[in-house]
Amino acid sequence: MVKPLKLGIIGAGNISKSHLEAARRTGAAVPVAICDPLLDRANQRQNEYGIQEVYADYHDMLAKSDIEAVVVCPPNHLHHVVTIDALRAGKHVLCEKPMSFRADWAQSMVDEAKKSGKILQVGMVSRYQPTVQWLRRQVAEGSLGWVYFARAQYVRRSGIPGWGSWFTRKDMAGGGPLIDIGVHRLDLAWYLMGCPKPVSVFGVTFAALGPSKQGLGTWGTPEWDGYYDVEDFSAALIKFADGSAISLEAVWAGYTDPSSALHLIGNKQGAQLIDDKVKIMTQVDKHDMDTMVSMPKNSLESGFSGQMMAFRNAVRGEAPCPAPGEQGLEVTKMLAGIYESAQKGASVAL
Ligand SMILES: NC(=O)c1ccc[n+]([C@@H]2O[C@H](COP(=O)([O-])OP(=O)(O)OC[C@H]3O[C@@H](n4cnc5c(N)ncnc54)[C@H](O)[C@@H]3O)[C@@H](O)[C@H]2O)c1
Structure with missing residues (x-):
């Protein structure tokens, strides 16, 4: 069995639930930490999914937590800065769609992923x-x-x-x-x-x-x-x-x-x-x-579950990343x- 990812979630809004459900259903990742400046939201997810660590600031989470990968799901204008910070902190990234709305920002995400040697997967769940x-x-x-x-x-x-x-x-x-x-x-x-x-x-x-x-x-x-x-x-x-x-x-x-x-x-x-x-x-x-x-219709390989398993497999070197940052950039x-x-x-x- 491929080892599950120790996962952090950045942004505890609506879509974080889909990723947490996918982790639970597939066993491909164990959510260890979650962060949101609106701490109530992060606490709610902590209670729902038994997540150990809660942070208000993602910088703290990246610095202190033992996670190896993150799902980036704050509002769109933050995708590039958060992704770049996570890659620089040595974490693999699954970034929600849209990867970015500016080509120069998306390019800087791809550049950072290359430099770090970490996986940058874009959340093209379909x-x-x-x-x-x-x-x-x-x-x-x-x-x-x-x-x-x-x-x-x-x-x-x-x-x-x-x-x-x-x-x-x-x-x-x-x-x-x-x-x-x-x-x-x-x-x-x-x-x-x-x-x-x-x-x-x-x-x-x-x-x-x-x-x-x-x-x-x-x-x-x-x-x-x-x-x-x-x-x-x-x-x-x-x-x-x-x-x-x-x-x-x-x-x-x-x-x-x-x-x-x-x-x-x-x-x-x-x-x-x-x-x-x-x-x-x-x-x-x-x-x-x-x-x-x-x-x-709803096999374990489909939708958010399939995406989470593919992310784990890419991080573990079991399969190529199926939605790499380079494609998100295009x-x-x-x-x-x-x-x-x-x-x-x-x-x-x-
Ligand atoms: N794949 C899909 O089908 C799908 C569906 C819905 C949303 N999304 C994407 O997911 C992202 C989030 O959407 P949502 O519907 O969950 O929005 P949301 O507003 O419900 O949640 C966003 C959360 O991010 C938090 N946040 C803001 N700044 C932050 C920061 N600096 N660090 C950490 N968290 C921060 C907010 O407090 C909020 O709780 C968007 O990019 C959206 O496009 C994807």
Whole structure:
């Protein structure tokens, strides 16, 4: 059996629970320490998961605790500083998405990981679904032919998280749905296509409902004395060096049907990810033919559990890191480019 990680958690908010549950379910890590400037939150997690050490300041935790790895899950604007501090303290890092919202910050994280020789894994949790792993193999083996286009959507009807909190502040979140949920869909489409080199992006963003407090969802805690200065709707076209492209829609709120569609269109076959199924589309004798392939829904290898096991295996040298910082950097460049394009009203070269 691979030895579990002695783990620290930085940021005891909502998503810390998913990581702690994953550690408990898989046994891949033993949470030893947790920190949050809001000590009540850290204490609550301590009680729920029997964590030995609680800190208000992550610097203290990094200096004093015997942990070998950390999960970085504070608000987005802190991901790069906290990750760099943790790597410098000799800890391996699993950093929540988005890795960062600035390419220069993401680059400095990658540089530090290289210097330290520690693992920097990015929290691209969707990669661990059995359907995704299966489809990735199909693409890599050429079953779909050349995948020249992907349509990726993460569209909510009313799903603005924590109005007025860090989620809707540009200085802390870096943006709205594009950076919050678009990052998952973009990463997934790009990963399934084999991570082609991005060359240019064209993006548009809108803030049609959020500023007037419409389209609110249930994630996060609203802060009504806060403010909203991010988009609530974004769309983009990303072009790659091999001529392929991804169209992306990331929407927190809009008067349209919700969608989490992900289509890959190849010159032999097409594929659509539908939760625990993959639909393969082709033609036989000039007739359209669709085949549904089913996968186990919640295996131990999927989602946060799969991510935690993969992190442990990468740290222990049992397997390569499946979502390395270098790939997070490429995704960050695409996201930052889309915002720049939306602001300029013109395409941006990457
Ligand atoms: N993978 C996913 O699907 C997923 C889902 C939700 C959130 N996230 C990501 O996780 C991160 C946290 O999101 P959340 O929903 O848990 O937010 P949250 O607001 O519930 O929690 C963030 C926590 O970080 C704490 N914090 C602030 N400054 C800190 C510091 N200097 N050191 C330690 N902790 C600090 C806050 O006090 C808060 O408790 C975000 O980056 C978000 O994008 C990922």
